[in-house]
Amino acid sequence: KKQYRIAVIPGDGIGKEVMPEGLRVLEAAGKKHGVSVQFDHFDFASWDYYEKHGEMMPADWKAQIGKHDAIYFGAVGWPAKIPDHVSLWGSLIKFRREFDQYVNLRPVRLMPGVPSPLANRKPGDIDFWVVRENTEGEYSSVGGRMFPDTDREFVTQQTVMTRTGVDRILKFAFELAQSRPKKHLTSATKSNGISITMPYWDERVEAMAKKYPKVKWDKYHIDILTANFVLHPDWFDVVVGSNLFGDILSDLGPACTGTIGIAPSGNINPEGNFPSVFEPVHGSAPDIAGQGIANPIGMIWSGAMMMEHLGEKAAAESIVGAIERTLGERTLRTRDLGGNADTTACGKAVADMV
């Protein structure tokens, strides 16, 4: 049986507190399902490392983690000490670009025990995926400023969509939709207002849809789509969007299910040419770091996504099942969800139920 090598990067703040629980659960699931995993620990991509070395990562970071089967990542950033554009663009965004992790994948699922801000929704009602393009689009570095400090001053920044970039994310999304019972895909657009790039996106969606005749698809402009996340979250199965639209929808979706603190995410290179990164959606949370009260579920759930990505479906499903049972018990949930467990107790509970 193959042994997986996982690069473990806890990062900053509560990243360091939830990581041990993620590892605990992966070990338990591995034992149960005969999945052998080797964890290699790295201290870079953190404020601590930056303080010592003046940079977020060593020059040879790619050599150090580029051959691993996946990267299991806690959280990075500490805005009071280091600006986001240094910490994030020096680590996470670098991974996305240089490891060509062109898929950002996040589940939106109403879980037991998690209060939803939406009225009258119960677990099972909301269960879909947001697929976000993760390398181009609105997050380009092309643009600049002219006539600085005068009344004529202006800035421009280009949104860039390539045929390669758009088609591969759409392919991933249609494949995912096709693999699901509902086989339904929704595309986020804004072609009535953003008149060049968005009609191109629509055009590529139509072309790709022809290759997936079993998938029913529709599209909404992003403004009404965000409204429909709130009004009709049960309409969705797989939602695909550009870098910016996907970013928005994959925060809004978890918010609608009350799960922003426990949502997982994958930054995926589907071809496996480079390792993919799995990390909780939450950040390093300086305000609660060091108290042992952080909710480890996002980290643990990200571990399940990692197992799924590695092809270990049984291990992944058993982790998700254990998460659901843990969340269902008030005494096993952390305080942010009205429970009274601390980080470790919650992590142990999931590991026990795996």
Added chain:
Amino acid sequence: KKQYRIAVIPGDGIGKEVMPEGLRVLEAAGKKHGVSVQFDHFDFASWDYYEKHGEMMPADWKAQIGKHDAIYFGAVGWPAKIPDHVSLWGSLIKFRREFDQYVNLRPVRLMPGVPSPLANRKPGDIDFWVVRENTEGEYSSVGGRMFPDTDREFVTQQTVMTRTGVDRILKFAFELAQSRPKKHLTSATKSNGISITMPYWDERVEAMAKKYPKVKWDKYHIDILTANFVLHPDWFDVVVGSNLFGDILSDLGPACTGTIGIAPSGNINPEGNFPSVFEPVHGSAPDIAGQGIANPIGMIWSGAMMMEHLGEKAAAESIVGAIERTLGERTLRTRDLGGNADTTACGKAVADMV
């Protein structure tokens, strides 16, 4: 006493059905508060006009309506007959650009009798304004396509922010915040991902904030901001965003209050060099047009915003009060809100209570 001249453009579909109710209420409010209004009716900016003339508006449209004190607009568009980019860009978007209506203003308010999709919120809990830049930003026409129909194909589109464009919308938003009891402004950004235009936006917000020391302000990245609309709608007072971000927030906000079908909007040229347009947020709704069941509240509420814009505060407030009382009675609400009134009955009810 001054007489106002209002250009009335019902447009398409339910626009033609709700307009008479809007006018009915404006007449009643005018009578009560001694505001004299002359209505001039125009049939362009509609599918009917397009069918006859092959264009959305006559060549001299600016001369016909450019001297009015305001434009009262129903709804435009009929996607089955005419593509959005022809109908919308040939009318509404033209008004915004050519009449320099650089402010798009929409209230987000939880009204009595309107079921909110959010749990545990009641009228009074949610009451804020979204101020959207309405002429530049992401809705530029600069960009294009290269290497068409090859694997190298790509498209680009520029986001353009000018000092003039950004500063004037921020000024409007800060002034509005300063005039309100909470004096709180929230700016929508995404400077951690969109690395050129959004940091510029932030920079101008900081500069403008210095001129309004009484206004407390904060900023959120658009992803978490949409989440906070759902999780903490009570946090907001005035929210300002770029053309795209404002577009998203001003659909999401009304969705959170369940009011997308009754929300009003103003496309405003604050200096009064050109007429401003007041219109309901909803579209022409081909699916229910012709049945007399459309909810006229969005149209009526837009009339209140128009009165406010003209400086007729008392008339505006009495219309909003009458709307609230009407919505509070099940028999006076339309069916979309669980009532049993038709369009006319609902409009008459508001007019009676003005």
